[in-house]
Amino acid sequence: MTSSDKRSSDVHHEVVRRFTQHGQRYTAQRRGIVIVLANSDRPLTIPQMLKRSNGTKGSLAQSSLYRNLAVLENVGAVQRVFSTDDVGRYELNDDILGHHHHMVCSKCGDIQDVRIPESLETNLDSALTALAKRSGFRLDQHRLDLIGHCSKCA
Numbered sequence: 244m245t246s247s248d249k250r251s252s253d254v255h256h257e258v259v260r261r262f263t264q265h266g267q268r269y270t271a272q273r274r275g276i277v278i279v280l281a282n283s284d285r286p287l288t289i290p291q292m293l294k295r296s297n298g299t300k301g302s303l304a305q306s307s308l309y310r311n312l313a314v315l316e317n318v319g320a321v322q323r324v325f326s327t328d329d330v331g332r333y334e335l336n337d338d339i340l341g342h343h344h345h346m347v348c349s350k351c352g353d354i355q356d357v358r359i360p361e362s363l364e365t366n367l368d369s370a371l372t373a374l375a376k377r378s379g380f381r382l383d384q385h386r387l388d389l390i391g392h393c394s395k396c397a
């Protein structure tokens with residue numbers, strides 16, 4: 244079993260748990276969406292999801308994709324990500340995917356996942372905790388986007 248197989252089976256295990264909790268069925272279509280998102284290094288738009296699922300088992304139809312995405316959002320498996328354009332992008336929930344940040348292109352709206360080295364995350368957290376504390380704010384977590392131009396738009 245490769246590490247990406249393991250990651251993907253962990254993801255399904257966690258998603259199944261959330262579906263069971265909400266009394267929803269984890270259908271082939273919904274599983275198909277999760278696979279496409281789990282194999283991506285970035286949040287995906289609806290057209291990108293359709294394209295990537297093409298020819299795979301349980302390939303996605305646009306009509307049911309919206310409905311199934313709504314169910315996946317409701318059970319807490321998928322979240323919508325906002326970019327610099329008005330296009331909706333989707334990714335697995337942070338607590339399934341693991342903590343990460345986004346590089347957002349201000350020209351085309353594309354988003355790429357970026358993971359910051361653990362040591363830098365620790366330094367960030369302690370600096371931000373101290374900063375927040377000055378305002379009497381207790382920091383639980385942080386979100387940080389990198390805004391700029393992707394390699395195609397630079």
Ligand SMILES: [Zn+2]
Nearest residue numbers: 348351393396
């Ligand atoms: Zn771009």
Ligand SMILES: [Zn+2]
Nearest residue numbers: 342343359364
């Ligand atoms: Zn972070």
